[in-house]
Amino acid sequence: MTIEDPELLAEFVIESQEHLAEVESELLTLEAQPDRVDTALVNKVFRAVHSIKGAAGFFGQQTLETLAHRGEEVLNRLRNNEIRPTHQVISTLLAATDRLKGLLDNIEDSNNEDVSEHVIALEKLLKNEADGQPSQQTPVSESQTTADQEPCDAAKSTTSKSLNQKTQQSSNVLPRIRASGIGEEALRDFLIESCDNLEQIERDLVSFEDDPTSESLVNSIFRSMHTIKGSAGFLAFNNLERLAHACETLLGKIRLGERQLESSICNLLFATVDSMQKCLQRIEQDGQEGCFMDDNLIEHLLAACESGYDAGAGREGDFTDDKVIDPMLAACEPGCNVGGAGKKESDLLAVNECRELQSDASLFAPRADQPVDSAKSTAVQNSSADETQVKSAADSTIRVDVALLDKLMTRVGELVLARNQIMQFTSSLGDSELLNTSQRLNLITTELQEGVMKTRMQPIGNVWSKFPRIVRDLSSTCGKQVRIEMHGKDTELDKTIIEAIKDPLTHLVRNSVDHGIETPSDRVKMGKPAEGCLRLRAFHEGGQVNIEISDDGAGLNPAKLKAKARDRNLITAEQAEQMQDHEANQLIFLPGFSTAERVSNVSGRGVGMDVVKTNIEKIGGMVDIQSQVGRGTTIKIKIPLTLAIIPALTITNDGNRFAIPQVNLLELVRLDGEDAQSGIEWIQGAPVHRLRGRLLPLVYLRKLLQTGDDRDEVAEAINIVVLRADDRQFGLVVDRINDTEEIVVKALSKQLKAIPVYSGTTIMGDGKVALILDVLGLAYESNVISKERDRSLPEASPFNADASIDQQSLLILGTSDGQRLALPISQVARLEQIPKTSVERANNQEVVQYRSEILPLIRLAKFLGLKSHEDPDDPQLNVVVYTEDARSVGLVVDRIIDIVKTTLEVSCQSRHQGLLGSAVIQERVTDVVDLPAVIRQLDVPNQAAVCLN
């Protein structure tokens, strides 16, 4: 009996793969605690394997079935504590799981595959452990196996005794499940699944009535019923299980053609479905299936299996539809306490008789398993107390095709574009009503966009779930002991990004185990615990997702890295000398770099860290590495939440508009008037700009894109977009900076993919197309980063790198009477020139409007009690902007002299408020300003927090 429906088969494969994914992680958990076998967990695994087995048999996948069956037997022993979850046992089981996966991947051909190796290995486990144990299989597995494999045979032999046996077995399982607390979730899943299944059965039954010869329909019904049976048994809903079992038996007969689907049987089946639905409702409401009896129905079902049973047969003289269904419904009424075991069919008469039956039944002694029932049901009741308010569980989730979501996402993208267009249109029209409407459109679009994005979000745990297995296998191959810890599994990412980071993350995890963590003996020598720890952490921060992979292994050895890089001519000896440790660590991202002394079968085979880096950068992410010798290595990855809609800066150059992703943007610098000429200096033809004392290489977009002639015309103002690519900064000189905007990224067409400076296209608010610049590509093309050489050398630094640790950069200010003041530059956010006319007063304090906030101004010289001779002809004020905790303060100074990097030694303490003391800087005595003290003095933060709107 095989099923040819490819859709069903595909569903089976997906479902089984999901099951196996769970099995894997659970087996690992079992192995981690060999002394205390978590029965609930074993049961979970058992159940998963069991469903695979059942379904496989149903689909005629004998190979799969055989393998799953053996696995199930081993698990059964495990469950009965006849086998310990030793390394060997778990390994064998894992290997079998892998094989099952392999078979599933190639389902068409699976029957021709050879699994004897695994079957033998599993059987060996059974034999070894069976010494001293009863050599027979336990009743449970036997009866279940037969029931699954040959439903008709089992049906014949199914007596009330075997039913009871099963019932007892499963009710033993139950308290253990409840006690371990998997109850709530499992219950919920069960309810959703079973409701789905029942609905399916109902639909199939209707079609089946019209087409009683359809094999696929009866198979589908059988399968759904079987699933319900399995789950019900597992969760110890005994009545439900027995009912399902009886029904399955009947279905088995029908399937084999031994019974015809007459209307009476059909009605019986419908009645069963109804009864089950009621039962599920009760379970959902109060966590117990209720103790009404389905025995009548069951006996009917069993009787129907016999060839003699039909509507006209004497045994069922007055058996009609209503009479079956009505008593069922009546029995399902809340409060109904029918416990009549062993009632005869003849009791099933008319509705009023059934009412009598109810009252009779209350006299019956509680059934044997009832105490158990009520004991566990209290547990369930607690856990499901809040569920009663929630909508019916089955209604709360649906499965959606990913293609549909993708399509939806595209549409939303288009809606965002249309919204942008309308917003632009509206602002030019100035109609207030239109404005209101478009504001609402704006709001709804944003919410819709967020909602749709959310549907595509998946927890990163989906990728991580396979890591414990990888780590386990790897560490045993390498002879290491590694524990894996995962934090932030629920952190969500767009599906496309999840796909994209899967391989890089796997590589990093492998690397950490293979190269990072030392062998137990080495670790003990170092005074570390023998077991190494690999920690995965994920969290959201600033619209990005951070992923950290850290190990407490040997760490990277900068000296070794440098030597290796020199050997391979990746860097020069001189570079190596100047390189700091942090930079040396970055060397591992170079193409063709591997420190592994020997190539193991695990890593070091070429697909290196450079690929990891490239792949992560491809999706707009960044990788950083931190390491301490002997302490471990941490790799930090930052990736955007989504790729589809991103904030971007739009600029114009030679009449062309371009978008620059905001993630790459550091700041915008505008050089006006005189600065436009003096602000750009040249080093042998390479333009640079001094940005806070550091040389920022400049790239002219015009030259790079070859859109204009190489004219050095004197512009009124120069706009520099400061960008970050890799660890470098560079300034992109553009004609005009427009605005920031949410843009919908569309892929480049095939003709344009080869151009490195573009990463995509988008449609702007006015409906025109704009190209998205690829900042990394720009950096490569303009040689800010060179392709062959080191990608990791530091930004060109005019200072001696070696001593830089003790040094700090100081901003040197001059007062008009020639006194010099110094300010640590790390405290300075920006240097600004503000027109005097824009100074306003608020709260008895000079303020200016600055970036749509109120910036309080402090006249530094005045504050320090120094004489200040402001140049009355200068229309500008020099303002040093200091930012802390998102609050800014502006210090008005007379003159900015220089920025120097020096070792700060404050020699004589100052008694003056706001000064730290004096130091000799550039051979001149300079007062060092205590900036925090200045700000405290004014208690400005309170005022500065007010926002302009």
Place this chain on the structure above:
Amino acid sequence: MIATKESQLCTFFLDDQMFGVDVQCVQEVIRYQEMTAIPLAPNAVCGLINLRGQIVTAIDLRMRLGMSNRPEGKLPMNVVVRGNDGAVSFLVDQIGDVQEINEEFFEPPPETLRGASRRLIRGAYKMKHRLLLILDAERAMHVSADDR
């Protein structure tokens, strides 16, 4: 895109030469659209068009076939063609009728046809008064950086 026994071709003109592509793969024909220039793109790629939310790359067939530039002030038409890797708009001088043609009048190009055209022209249909050249649309779309 191979013309079957009886097939319909969407025809257009470049200079005075008549070309055709299978009507099945033509998404639409539209008048001149404003385009976004693409610096650094191959010469034949002249811009990007927003076609109701779909971004389409425009390829000038004159450039592609190594013909002279379009006379100043003459605006091209867009023939939007679906290819294996998305749609592309071919810029042509003028649109002709849809022609029904029969396989038996087809002939491959002569050996003397050289240059870019050789790869892009499948052959010719001998019509009463003129030749109708069959454009290999898929190849015409495939503009690589070398063609710059």
